Amino acid sequence: METKKATIKREESHTYLVLDVGDNPIQITLTDDNPNNVKSAFNLILKELKKGLFEFALEDENLDLYNNICVEYLNQLNSEIKSIHAELEEYELTDKE
């Protein structure tokens, strides 16, 4: 299983969880209540999952609130990613080489 990088981008106005998926990394805003932003990220993760199972590993040294949030979030997300990949395989919806 592939491990993809996840980082936290801390800016003055907003903080983002940056997921290294596909060609361009996805940014999910931690400090904003924006479902569409999350959905766009999920769409890309789902598309990427068709290529094969992966999980995110957080690369962040700061032990702040955002780190706590992201550790928890990625923990849940990785578990859900695993389940969805199993379903994609079951329904033969994965990208076959």
Place this chain on the structure above:
Amino acid sequence: MKIDIHVHTRKVKSGDAPTRNIEKDRFVEILNDTEVNILAITNHNHFDIKQYGEFRDGVESHCQIWPGIELDVFENEKRSHLIVICNPKNYQDFDKAVSEILYKKNPDTFTISLKETVEKFDKLDCIYIAHYFVKKPNLGDKEIETLIELVSNPKRILKEATNSISAGIYISHGHNSIYGSDVQNWDDYLVQSQDLPELRLPVESFEQFCLLLEKDEATISTILDKKSKESIELFPFKSDPFEKIELDIYSDINVLFGSKGTGKTDILESLSKYYNSKGHKTSVYKSNDNHLNVVFDIKGNSFSCNVSDFELEECVEDIKFIKEVTEEKVTTLNKYELHFSFQETNKISQKLKIKNITQEDEAQSERILEEISEILDSFKNFHEYTNENPNIPKYVDPELITELGVLLEKILIQLKDGTEQNLIENKSIILLNGIITCFNNEIAKKTNQPPKPTKTGFLEYSRNRIKIEKASKKIIKIINQPLNAIEEYAGSLGEKGELICKTNLIFQNGSFSNGDYSPVRNVFKTPQKEFANVIDSISKHIHSNELFSKITELNDIENIGTIGSLSDLLLKYKHFTLNGRIYNPSNGESSMILLHKELADDKDIYLIDEPEKSLGNDYINDVIVPLIKEKALLAKKVIIATHDANIAVRTLPYNSIYRLQEEGKGYTLTGNPFTNSLNCIYSSRPSLDWKEISMKTLEGGKEAFGERGKIYGN
């Protein structure tokens, strides 16, 4: 039943072809493959009693062999051929007579006078068949006159023609005529025998044949009576409801003829009512009542079919799902921020680690549970079936059933254990998730700390999209499949070929455009096309934020409510094809096909009114008459009202019913071609000559009589 009165089995004269020689085994084998039921061995100036006996015994189960000879007759300084066929009962005396005339004679040079021939053979109960006219070497009219004077019964003299056409011409001129194979090469006999004269009445003996030559009414009646008939009383006439007629309807061909307006159709309608009242299902087939386009519903107004007929899925649930699906909610990260940014000070809350456990996926364990439960149910049902079906031991070894029982028990135990385990697992997950949620909520209530989100929402979000993808791809895959056209045999157009009614079917896949096609169901074409296009678009937007705007687009299609299954996307185009090409049959061709179809249907009773309408003689002769005859052979009741001599004469009906209007009064006369008479059913008017009336009343009468020689019976 075919008859061959002129057969050679030996090369006798030096001019005879050696291929005329045939041995018993081959003779039997060939005869077995033909429809010849009466055959006369007539070698040139030769009779071999031993061979006759062998051949006769070899085919006795299905063919009568009559003894005969082809004599070289010398009369009036002229040499000609005369066939003498003897009553098979007298074959030994016949052999003796032949031996006497041929004693010390060379068959090549042998001749005999007519007087001597008659003196030798007449007492042996013989038939004389003279080579006539173009059948060389022939007896002239003068010699035949002499023969007539010499024989005891002139009706025993027949004229041999070369083929059916010349025989027909002789018959129409009042000469009793027949023809035989005059076989030259036995290799050709199978083919040759197909053109031999057919005996319409089943002649059982030489004597019966001779009586038929004399038109002996008692003999004909006896033969006719062997066919079952039914006497029917009818009041058929609309013009005179009190006129009663009594008709014998044979399980054979019954022809109704007479001038227009004499009530033939009334009789057919009345017969139909009579048969229907007895539980048959009959109707009168009327030519030109319908066109082929209507009968085959070429516009497809009443055509219906389902995609399930092609073993494809209707996708009702998938379509419903796509129409109704809504987006699943996702958890935004700020919900996590709200939770984690709250300082947890409550000591009890800090101890409750359960709130930190990640929730597990319930759906997956539910799916596994469903799967194993289904397998368990199927095995349970099969186990019950093997236990409860009392017929299994009749066909399956009881030991095997016991073995299967033991095996099934083992499988059931394993499946039950598995189901139990999966059930426990599933319930544990549900309970665990429930507890986590419950604790989170309760802690949140007590501490005012916002609850920790238990899932990101990715699972439900993605699962929803996967389901949409699955459903849309399934629909797209099916609607892009070609469907086999439905082909229905319409009928034969003779030499032109076979007419097929073809129903082409296709799914509207969004890109199909052809004005000839129309929806199979009561659906408009536009929503069909738009539906297919939007489904395609949905499948391309699975990983896009616009997916649900596409689903809204689908629901916004005008009349989208009419599309609930894939059958609603079906398009049809019906047409006829001839030799693989689209063909529009003419009115005449339509009549041909419909009549052919009527006769091709397997029924017990056929009631047909004027089948000849719009049809050419060739089609009647080559297709319809043979079909009618076939029905007669199968003992079907065929009752045809006709003005056409090809049908009324060439089929040689067992029963001819003639309707006549005279001085405002209707008469019904019945008869047949064999007795050549038509008798009034109430004897209220004199009898009529069948042949004369047929020639006068029927269209094409003279020609039909002229070409009728192939069927021997008049």
